[in-house]
Amino acid sequence: xxxxTSFRDGxxxxxxxxxxxxxxxxxxxLGVLLFLCxxxxxxxxxxxxxxxxxxxMELYNSALFKVGEVGLLFAVLxxxxxxxxxxxxxxxxxxxxxxxxxxxxxxxxxxxxxVPLAIWGLLPVFRGEL
Amino acid sequence: MAxxxxxxxxxxxxxxxxxxxxxxxxxxxxxxxxxxxxxxxGIGVENLSFDVVAARWANPxxxxxxxxxxxxxxxHGMNGARILTNEYIGAGGWRVFLKTVTALxxxxxxxxxxxxxxxFTSAPA
Numbered sequence: 001x002x003x004x005t006s007f008r009d010g011x012x013x014x015x016x017x018x019x020x021x022x023x024x025x026x027x028x029x030l031g032v033l034l035f036l037c038x039x040x041x042x043x044x045x046x047x048x049x050x051x052x053x054x055x056x057m058e059l060y061n062s063a064l065f066k067v068g069e070v071g072l073l074f075a076v077l078x079x080x081x082x083x084x085x086x087x088x089x090x091x092x093x094x095x096x097x098x099x100x101x102x103x104x105x106x107x108x109x110x111x112x113x114x115v116p117l118a119i120w121g122l123l124p125v126f127r128g129e130l
Numbered sequence: 131m132a133x134x135x136x137x138x139x140x141x142x143x144x145x146x147x148x149x150x151x152x153x154x155x156x157x158x159x160x161x162x163x164x165x166x167x168x169x170x171x172g173i174g175v176e177n178l179s180f181d182v183v184a185a186r187w188a189n190p191x192x193x194x195x196x197x198x199x200x201x202x203x204x205x206h207g208m209n210g211a212r213i214l215t216n217e218y219i220g221a222g223g224w225r226v227f228l229k230t231v232t233a234l235x236x237x238x239x240x241x242x243x244x245x246x247x248x249x250f251t252s253a254p255a
Contacts, residue, residue, distance in 0.1 A: 026214060033207035037235065040200070040243045043183075047246050050180035060175050069170055076166055080159045087152040121170065 017103050025082050028075035035072055066125050070118045077114050081106050147209060154206045161199045184252035193247050200243040208236040 046053045059065070085106045089095045095102065139148045169175065173182065186192045211232045219225045 026210075029207070029210045030214070033211060036203055036207055037239060040204070040239045044242045044246045046180060046183050046250065053180045053183070057175075057178050060178075065175075069175065073166065073170070076163065080155075080163055083152075083155045084159060087155060090152065117171070 018099060021082055021103060021106075025079060025086075028079045031075045032072070032079060035075075063125050066122060070121050073117060073121065074114055077110055077117075081110050081113075147213070151206065151209065151213075154202050157202050158199075158206060161195070162203055165196075165199055183250075187247070187250050188252065193250075197244065197247050200247065201240070204236060204240055204243070208232055 042056050045056045085102050089099065089102060139145050169178070187196075212229060215225060215228045215232065219228055
């Protein structure tokens with residue numbers, strides 16, 4: 001296993017569903033990390049007192065951020081479910097033989113959890129309240 | 131489909147890193163998902179305010195919860211960024227630069243996050 005791979009080699013590599021699950025794991029990981037950094041900075045402003053913090057939180061009350069919240073929800077759920085799949089398969093390596101079944105199970109669980117929560121979260125946007 | 135596990139790390143530090151990502155991942159699956167559901171679906175981001183934070187952090191157990199969530203999430207995330215840098219960025223200036231930025235951001239954000247949780251009081255400054 002080479003220590004590093006160029007970005008273009010990565011795109012050309014034909015690894016199938018497994019490879020896409022892996023890629024999406026890294027993209028969602030970076031996305032959640034970016035949000036986490038912003039979230040820590042925004043929470044830090046609570047030490048500047050109520051006025052400053054409440055103004056900061058106002059920024060989140062827009063349709064754009066509601067859609068962003070759903071993106072965050074997807075990233076966290078995908079990263080959690082796919083990460084749990086990898087962990088289970090890594091601790092019991094014989095299960096890698098059933099990887100396809102595990103990938104399907106993860107996708108179905110993700111769909112069942114994400115879709116209702118996303119619709120619920122976006123209701124204020126659908127109703128035009130934001 | 132071939133039977134193989136994810137690439138096993140070599141070396142002591144990378145082995146601990148490999149294990150840490152999986153153990154902290156399970157912890158975060160519980161703590162971070164609960165935190166997200168509570169904030170976005172229980173309380174609602176539109177209802178978050180200084181008073182809500184003050185009411186939550188009046189309970190030291192919530193402070194403790196948020197403190198450990200901060201540590202686990204940021205360590206897991208920044209270690210992930212370190213791994214991505216190792217795998218995608220060739221050795222050289224960019225690699226050193228990105229790893230330095232990751233380490234600095236990690237240090238600064240841990241201190242900022244921990245400081246605000248530990249020192250918070252509802253009395254305005």
